Amino acid sequence: MDKVDVVVIGAGVVGLAIAQKFSLHHKQVLIIDKNEQVGQETSSRNSEVIHGGIYYPQDSLKAQLCVRGKSLLYEHCQQYNVPFKKVGKCIVAITQQEQSQLNDILIKAKNNGVLDLETLSGGQLKTLEPNLHAHSGLLSPSTGIINSHEYMQSLLWQAEENDGFFVGNSEFIHAEKKQSGFSLTIKNNQDNTHSQIHCDILINAAGLNAQQCAQNIEGVHLESIPTLYYCRGHYFTYQGRSPFQHLIYPVPEKNTTGLGIHSTLDLAGQIKFGPDVQYINEVDYQFPANDHGKLKAQFVQAIRRYWPQINPEKLQAGYTGIRPKLQSSQQAFKDFAIYDESQHGVAGLVNLFGIESPGLTSSLAIAERVYLNVCH
Ligand SMILES: Cc1cc2nc3c(=O)[nH]c(=O)nc-3n(C[C@H](O)[C@H](O)[C@H](O)COP(=O)(O)OP(=O)(O)OC[C@H]3O[C@@H](n4cnc5c(N)ncnc54)[C@H](O)[C@@H]3O)c2cc1C
Structure with missing residues (x-):
């Protein structure tokens, strides 16, 4: 041919x-x-998260295509028997000071046409996720996971x-x-x-x-x-049963280069943490050899904020992915x-x-x- x-x-x-x-x-x-x-x-x-379309600036392609893509993807999964689960996601303010960020997220989501977010008090979060330590939160019921x-x-x-x-x-x-x-x-x-x-x-x-x-x-x-910037994210997996039923996301980092060290599930119920944000100079999927212990300590510190009972011994280096970013670490969205x-x-x-x-x-x-x- x-x-x-x-x-x-x-x-x-x-x-x-x-x-x-x-x-x-x-x-x-x-x-x-x-x-x-x-x-x-x-x-x-x-x-492997089917995102709601919550965080992106109004009218951006990321906002428009995520919201449209989400509904097309759920339809596709049903039609072609692709495994998925609408597990839902909790976005959490760990402290009272972070509460105002939840309000901002709620407004952003509405502007993007994401109208299904529910606000959660500390008490409601405790009922939903007894192992979670947080002040308040938002539930995104249309967030899901997929077998990519x-x-x-x-x-x-x-x-x-x-x-x-x-x-x-x-x-x-x-x-x-x-x-x-x-x-x-x-x-x-x-x-x-x-x-x-x-x-x-x-x-x-x-x-x-x-x-x-x-x-x-x-x-x-x-x-x-x-210009292209490589931005690596690391994942750590956790041995044993997941303490959470939902995906758990702390409020995102201010410049949205990443969404914070969150916890996600796969369809087998295995929990993982990450990805973090590390700009690198070339495509390299390896965990940093020298800084491995330091990286793990950073993960433990971030996870402890919303899950104080974490056992660091059960946290193990998983895999990495590299984002093809168009902004440097200093630039905005x-x-x-x-x-x-x-x-x-x-x-x-x-x-x-x-x-x-x-x-x-x-x-x-x-x-x-x-x-x-x-x-x-
Ligand atoms: C850490 C991380 C977490 C993410 N989490 C999520 C998430 O939960 N939900 C979500 O919606 N998105 C997520 N994403 C984004 C999502 O994974 C990417 O947007 C998506 O996979 C990009 O797909 P792609 O086909 O553009 O790129 P790729 O999957 O990279 O495919 C590009 C292909 O081009 C091929 N190629 C390159 N050069 C050549 C060449 N010269 N000739 C022939 N072939 C070539 C490569 O081999 C590759 O297979 C995440 C991304 C990262 C890095």
Whole structure:
């Protein structure tokens, strides 16, 4: 095969959702990934939380696409038997001083169209979560958890049902702009050979490599490519039964680079803590070798504020994920960047930058947006 309608670079949750969307509209889609399997980077290194859409600035893409994506995702899970659970989330003010932040969150949520938050007194929280130490809180009943691997498989399966196909070990190298469409050079990472394919539409959903890929697409205005910052988050797992039934989030850190050391559950009921926020210079998923003890001590200190009974011996290094951020540690909120011809100057191309959280929740809404961008 030397020609397809659409090539999607990157088989993470966003690339797969986009591929599924185009395939439903009778486009033949090829999804390529430099790794052997789908979803081996950020999409399998996150909290697997279906977010409510609460924290993001009004009218931002993160707010709009999270709220829309959440309802699309719940529908998708039901339709395709993807395991999920609406466990609900408690956002907690641990001290009275933090109470005012809950009020701010409530207003932000309403502005974003999230109308189901319930306020909780200290007493109500105790009934809901007897092991939780907090002054007051908010309950988000529509927050849930999902099996992200089965979700990605369901997207791939749907794309394949509609004539799409995935090829792993295939690294995007370069795109030459043709009179109509693109001629792509793709490297086979197993035998280092190169091949060419032509496509009419090109989608760059390469996550942590999206900026690098954009630089290798002929015609893209280089000034339209935003600076990328790697921001690692660490997770610690906890042995034994979870003390909580809900996801527990302390009020977020002031600049929203992270949501605080929160506690989440997976569908097997296993509890984990994190992620924290650590800017790094290169993609490195390892826990910091020298600072491991220091990091654990920081986690214990943060968790003790809302769960004083934690036994530090049961807390163990889990895994990490890296956020492709568009803001440095010193800068304020930056939104998802979904750029089309009007930003980068190339017809038939969409570049996706900075798809950090809530990218998993937003994936189906991002796909809708991308489809409209090139097929309106
Ligand atoms: C710590 C952490 C916690 C998070 N928690 C949540 C959460 O609870 N809920 C939520 O909604 N979101 C969460 N997110 C965000 C969510 O995980 C991401 O937004 C989402 O996974 C991004 O998907 P993606 O497809 O854009 O990127 P990726 O999953 O990174 O996929 C990009 C793919 O592109 C491939 N690629 C790169 N370069 C090339 C190339 N040259 N050629 C071919 N392929 C290439 C990569 O191999 C990769 O598979 C979290 C993120 C992090 C880091």
